[in-house]
Amino acid sequence: MIQPVRIGHLVLKVRDLDRSAKFYTEILGLREVDRFDQGNDHMVFFAWKDNHHDLAIYKVGDGAEGPKNDQVGLAHVAFELADEEALRRGYRFLKERGVHIDELEDHGVSHSVYFRDPDGNAIEIFSNTTPDQWPGGVRPPVAQINPLTLED
Numbered sequence: 001m002i003q004p005v006r007i008g009h010l011v012l013k014v015r016d017l018d019r020s021a022k023f024y025t026e027i028l029g030l031r032e033v034d035r036f037d038q039g040n041d042h043m044v045f046f047a048w049k050d051n052h053h054d055l056a057i058y059k060v061g062d063g064a065e066g067p068k069n070d071q072v073g074l075a076h077v078a079f080e081l082a083d084e085e086a087l088r089r090g091y092r093f094l095k096e097r098g099v100h101i102d103e104l105e106d107h108g109v110s111h112s113v114y115f116r117d118p119d120g121n122a123i124e125i126f127s128n129t130t131p132d133q134w135p136g137g138v139r140p141p142v143a144q145i146n147p148l149t150l151e152d
Contacts, residue, residue: 076122108140
């Protein structure tokens with residue numbers, strides 16, 4: 001049996017490397033660590049701290065079809081934030097930058113904001129809830145979808 005210790009990195013397909021690199025650095029705050037251009041392969045690599053890369057984007061071309069909700073594949077990428085206040089700041093930041101918010105959801109164990117990158121890849125930013133937020137101090141089920149309000 002294979003026993004991974006964690007997810008090492010994620011690669012997303014995009015149409016325009018520069019446009020997407022700008023989104024991932026300026027909106028999500030990732031640090032660009034490398035670029036790869038060889039033949040038909042064009043990629044940009046990003047990291048947060050000391051990992052060689054946490055996320056990469058791979059250019060598939062301007063005419064590439066966008067992701068669809070009813071196709072097999074990645075549903076979304078989730079980025080954990082430090083706490084609820086960081087999630088509120090992130091939500092405000094996205095709105096100030098004109099990023100369309102798809103959904104705000106209270107999952108019981110976490111609070112989430114869903115939006116899309118310039119190519120339609122779904123992204124979630126979330127903060128885990130703490131025991132003081134759980135009814136009776138008991139962790140709720142993992143699978144819940146309830147409305148969430150982050151407006152002040």
